[in-house]
Amino acid sequence: MRRVFVSGASGNVGRLVVRNVIERDGFELAGGFCRECAEDLGALAGLPPIGLRASRTLREGLEESKADLVIDFTSAAILMANLEVYADLALDAVIGTTGLSAEDFLRVETLVSERGLRWAIISNYGLGINLVMDFLSRVRPYFPYVTISDRHHPAMANAPSGTAAMLAQAVSEGPEGPVESREVYEGVLGGKIAGIPVHSERLPYPAPFSEHEVVLGRKDEIIRITISDFTSEIYMDGVFLAAGRISSMPAGTLVRKLSEFN
Template sequence: MERKIRVAVTGASGRMGREVVKLVLTEPDFELAAGVCRSSDSVDMGRLVGLDECGIRLQNDLELALVESRADVMIDFTTPHVALENTNLAIKHGIRPVIGTSGFTLNDIDLLDKHCLEKGIGGLIAPNFSIGAILMMRFAKQAAKYFPHLEIIEYHGDQKLDAPSGTAVKTAEMISGVREELRQGNPQEEETIEGSRGGYYNGFRIHSVRLPGIFAQQEVIMASHGQALKLRHDSYERSAYMPGVAIGVRQVMTYTGMVYGFEQFID
């Protein structure tokens, strides 16, 4: 029998962290090595996720938890201002990071790739782990060859910290790989209210909606003479990301370097 993949979960007491813990506990080839949160909470992890026999307690010192747990992989769905620090810490100890937090710059990713290569480990930064969202992004990239006039609208809850979302940025990057910069609209266009046309990216616009009660949706609207094409993906709950997270954990055990984008693992 092959050894199970030992997984440490940061932000384990958060809403996404609890979902990740459930995933790790239910996948037959995974083993929960550590659960970490920033607070001093010491709630029993088994009780936290509804399982009494887990035997893991939350820790608040990430470095100590990583070293003591002998984890193979660290999963991080925390916040942009701590995810980079957490990722560097994991790589320092030879632990493969699987990151679902947005906000990394291309320079950050290049440096993390270098550090992973030096350590001989794999890493993954994925703005979105939803397989449906990845397909939407891939379809948008294909369609942009024929519909270069487009806009992106993304919707999230009002507590999301970054705008636009990492998924919208990744979608824009993928589209720009097949589309020359094209300044859309009337060249005499004027915003009477600043920002009403959205953020500018390579000639098209990205709009971020932040409202309570919304989870995560994105539309890519494309138009040409006499026709329009709309691609939309809706995530209704955090469990939508878990099949992708499981794939990511298994994949980082098989290569070296930092991969940016979960779409590289979808045929």
């Protein structure tokens, strides 16, 4: 039985994580942290009260809960500070919060390696997007043209999404098709991530809808892949796959793709 602490327990995804910890076999809710400190975690998740209240501070809550695993869906603004706490307490961690910079990841890699941690930091735990990434790794060598688009509601925290950046990194190695068009207006061909054009659209879609599209091209052939997610529930199977297997990974392991758990 894994004792799970949920950081960001009152957020859109955090509430789902709390419910799933309570309902799934093999997990026990140890505690949680969110802005609504001292409120019942069950009630915050839309369940009957469970007698377990959100902690006043992250470190205090983790120390008192005796958790052995933390699942974090908070915000980029506080994520690095959270990770430092998890490292200090030598906790296994499954992180779904996005927005870390390349410099942040260097620090993360150092923490994991030097302290023998087991962390999963994955931008999207949806099974669909991860299966698509496996497909992209096989076809990319034959398709020199690639563009990526992400579509979210206007309140989306980041642009591009962490998933769009993850997709760009996944297809960054391969032939590059020449584009002769001159940008009359800067950026209209897309912002570049690892050399891949990425476009972000922010329109009044109903939250938490999200959509990512990858278009690959070669002479006389185009592949267009669209992944549309309508609720955050689609992340739960991937999150709990990671939560169930992270402790079996070797010390000093940083997991960046869901497929690494296969």
